[in-house]
Amino acid sequence: QSALTQPASVSGSPGQSITISCTGTSSDVGDYDYVSWYQQHPGKAPKLMIFDVRYRPSGVSNRFSGSKSGNTASLTISGLQAEDEADYYCSSYLTSSTPKWVFGGGTKLTVL
Amino acid sequence: QVQLVESGGGVVQPGRSLRLSCAASGFTLSTYAMHWVRQAPGKGLEWVAVISPDAEKKYHADSVKGRFTVSRDNSKNTLDLQMNSLRVEDTAIYYCARPHSGSYYPLAYWGRGTLVTVSS
Numbered sequence: 001q002s003a004l005t006q007p008a009s010v011s012g013s014p015g016q017s018i019t020i021s022c023t024g025t026s027s028d029v030g031d032y033d034y035v036s037w038y039q040q041h042p043g044k045a046p047k048l049m050i051f052d053v054r055y056r057p058s059g060v061s062n063r064f065s066g067s068k069s070g071n072t073a074s075l076t077i078s079g080l081q082a083e084d085e086a087d088y089y090c091s092s093y094l095t096s097s098t099p100k101w102v103f104g105g106g107t108k109l110t111v112l
Numbered sequence: 113q114v115q116l117v118e119s120g121g122g123v124v125q126p127g128r129s130l131r132l133s134c135a136a137s138g139f140t141l142s143t144y145a146m147h148w149v150r151q152a153p154g155k156g157l158e159w160v161a162v163i164s165p166d167a168e169k170k171y172h173a174d175s176v177k178g179r180f181t182v183s184r185d186n187s188k189n190t191l192d193l194q195m196n197s198l199r200v201e202d203t204a205i206y207y208c209a210r211p212h213s214g215s216y217y218p219l220a221y222w223g224r225g226t227l228v229t230v231s232s
Binding site for chain 2 (some may be wrong): 048052098102
């Protein structure tokens with residue numbers, strides 16, 4: 001299964017907003033509202049930030065929001081803070097003869 | 113609190129086998145499907161396998177199908193990954209992960225991972 005497509009890097013200044021895109025196909029992102037987003041700091045395990053396209057787990061800041069249009073999902077981070085600097089991965093359920101999941105290639109967020 | 117601790121990683125030659133384990137605590141393992149996800153050095157995340165709460169259903173990524181097998185022992189609160197015919201490209205940190213709720217996804221709890229290095 002092919003990885004979902006994310007930009008390799010994005011950047012923004014503190015206080016600004018940024019959006020990370022995640023492009024898939026009609027067999028994954030476009031077929032289900034089962035898109036999730038993970039944040040990973042260097043040397044750490046991933047952390048769930050958004051699930052089912054737009055929902056935040058308890059404890060995740062409301063500065064993080066998710067959306068989807070067609071085969072592309074997006075993660076928006078508003079009011080950028082230094083601690084938001086990390087790698088971000090999208091993930092989606094994949095239509096297949098058996099259950100499968102696919103991740104994006106990851107996006108490095110730099111807070112300038 | 114939910115805790116997942118992987119073990120069993122190490123350096124192994126191509127073609128050999130290795131068995132990873134994940135010890136779960138802080139929740140009732142038998143209630144949840146469980147996953148393995150890996151991350152090659154400096155690379156992105158790759159889903160590897162999932163096993164249903166009762167171990168009746170097991171699904172693996174195409175890249176490991178026929179070589180890796182996920183299993184679990186709910187009485188011992190452990191999740192395993194048997195890796196056979198290892199290849200250099202299997203080198204990665206292997207994470208076990210638990211879904212957010214009683215469904216199969218998303219993955220809300222992750223262990224710290226165990227490093228597997230396949231090299232001659």
